[in-house]
Amino acid sequence: MPASLLVRQARLPGHDDLQDVLVRDGRIAAIGTSVAAPRPDVLDDVPVEDVAGALVLPGLIDAHCHVDKTLWGGPWVPHAAGPRLVDRIANERDRRTDLGLPSPEHAADLLRHMATLGTTRVRTHTDVDPALGLAGIESVAKAADAVRGLVDVEQVAFPQDGVIRRPGTLELLEAALDAGATTLGGIDPAGVDDDPLGQLDALFEIAARRGAGIDIHLHDTGSLGAWQFGLVARRTVAFGLQGKVALSHADALGTVPEDERFRLIDLLAESGVAVITAAVYDVPVPSVRDLAERGVTLACGSDGIRDLWGPYGNGDMIERAMHVAYRNGLRRDEDIALALDCATTGAAHLLGLDSYGLVPGAPGDLVVVPARTVAEAVVARPTRSLVVKDGHVIARHGELVHPTHLEFPS
Ligand SMILES: [Zn+2]
Numbered sequence: 001m002p003a004s005l006l007v008r009q010a011r012l013p014g015h016d017d018l019q020d021v022l023v024r025d026g027r028i029a030a031i032g033t034s035v036a037a038p039r040p041d042v043l044d045d046v047p048v049e050d051v052a053g054a055l056v057l058p059g060l061i062d063a064h065c066h067v068d069k070t071l072w073g074g075p076w077v078p079h080a081a082g083p084r085l086v087d088r089i090a091n092e093r094d095r096r097t098d099l100g101l102p103s104p105e106h107a108a109d110l111l112r113h114m115a116t117l118g119t120t121r122v123r124t125h126t127d128v129d130p131a132l133g134l135a136g137i138e139s140v141a142k143a144a145d146a147v148r149g150l151v152d153v154e155q156v157a158f159p160q161d162g163v164i165r166r167p168g169t170l171e172l173l174e175a176a177l178d179a180g181a182t183t184l185g186g187i188d189p190a191g192v193d194d195d196p197l198g199q200l201d202a203l204f205e206i207a208a209r210r211g212a213g214i215d216i217h218l219h220d221t222g223s224l225g226a227w228q229f230g231l232v233a234r235r236t237v238a239f240g241l242q243g244k245v246a247l248s249h250a251d252a253l254g255t256v257p258e259d260e261r262f263r264l265i266d267l268l269a270e271s272g273v274a275v276i277t278a279a280v281y282d283v284p285v286p287s288v289r290d291l292a293e294r295g296v297t298l299a300c301g302s303d304g305i306r307d308l309w310g311p312y313g314n315g316d317m318i319e320r321a322m323h324v325a326y327r328n329g330l331r332r333d334e335d336i337a338l339a340l341d342c343a344t345t346g347a348a349h350l351l352g353l354d355s356y357g358l359v360p361g362a363p364g365d366l367v368v369v370p371a372r373t374v375a376e377a378v379v380a381r382p383t384r385s386l387v388v389k390d391g392h393v394i395a396r397h398g399e400l401v402h403p404t405h406l407e408f409p410s
Helices: 085-095 104-116 135-146 169-178 196-210 222-238 258-271 288-293 317-327 333-341 345-350 374-380
Strands: 005-010 019-024 027-032 048-050 055-058 060-065 119-127 152-158 183-187 213-217 245-248 273-277 298-300 366-369 386-389 392-396
Touching: 005 055, 005 366, 055 374, 060 298, 060 317, 060 345, 104 119, 104 135, 104 386, 104 392, 119 135, 119 213, 119 345, 135 152, 152 169, 169 183, 169 196, 183 196, 196 213, 196 222, 222 245, 222 258, 222 273, 258 273, 258 288, 273 345, 288 298, 288 333, 298 317, 298 345, 317 333, 317 374, 333 374
Parallel strands: 005 048, 060 119, 119 152, 152 183, 183 213, 213 245, 245 273, 273 298
Antiparallel strands: 005 019, 019 027, 055 366, 366 386, 386 392
């Protein structure tokens, strides 16, 4: 049930004076230096939160995570996989069932934690393969139900172990769309599947026929990765899917010579293909400034969070923006703000949200950060003092608010 709330004395990016933000029935109704005047009586029934000059941002978006894989809330599991991508895939296949994965409880625990950090929307890649079938999709759907009203969750059906080399996966990916996934995933059409045309032709055919989006993990580096940018861009235009296709990681952008990098970025911009980065470990990161300047949609996400792929990650999208900024060598305030854009406006654009941000009509999803500027917030990453979802206060000082309008199944 959407609610109303007046947030007073908010420091908003781009405004010199402190502002009031009025949320009515779950949507931002007005922003101004004094939205209560001249008719304070009309706000009599609206709860007020005075944030005393703290920074207010729109609800954060994690555009790429894997909540079906997380061990969050369970015992500590030491990392045991070998060093290569194929080692990690094999290790996960061997151990996930014994560890009770996929687990709706772990996924919901993590999503609740993300809510306390100001994340109000998540796009998560869920493993779909012949061994699991759609169990992961169903598990994440259960977790999404458990956190309804805190975080909105959408799923990418993700073929972690390949598409063409694992017969039956393609049919399961399409079945996942019937089970609620909105987007088809892919993975290194060359490097993992060894059949780039086969994987891409199959994914684009289904996406075009079903009106789904596509989001491909592309770790392939150098000229092999760059060549696949062209394959994806041409199919995006040919199938009319501009604005609905993304490359996650897109490692090639960080591993080709500069002139080739600019050619690839222009190709992405012209074909309406977005990039999603996580800036994890030592993987190459795309240049935030180059992508922004040349008009490519750039979002970011946590990728794996405390799972069989690695022990790191905590679901904090302000910390993720710090990693993106740090790995890009960004120091100026306006550049650091570009990194946070990946978790706000860039991610909203990627997800095709109709309205988003600190503007009238946008959802009443807000996060209050005790900082004076966006750059200070990203650098200091302080505990969020308040998180608001659909006009409801859902968290204070890093803890979910109890009781709220919601039941919290455990
Ligand atoms: Zn991923």
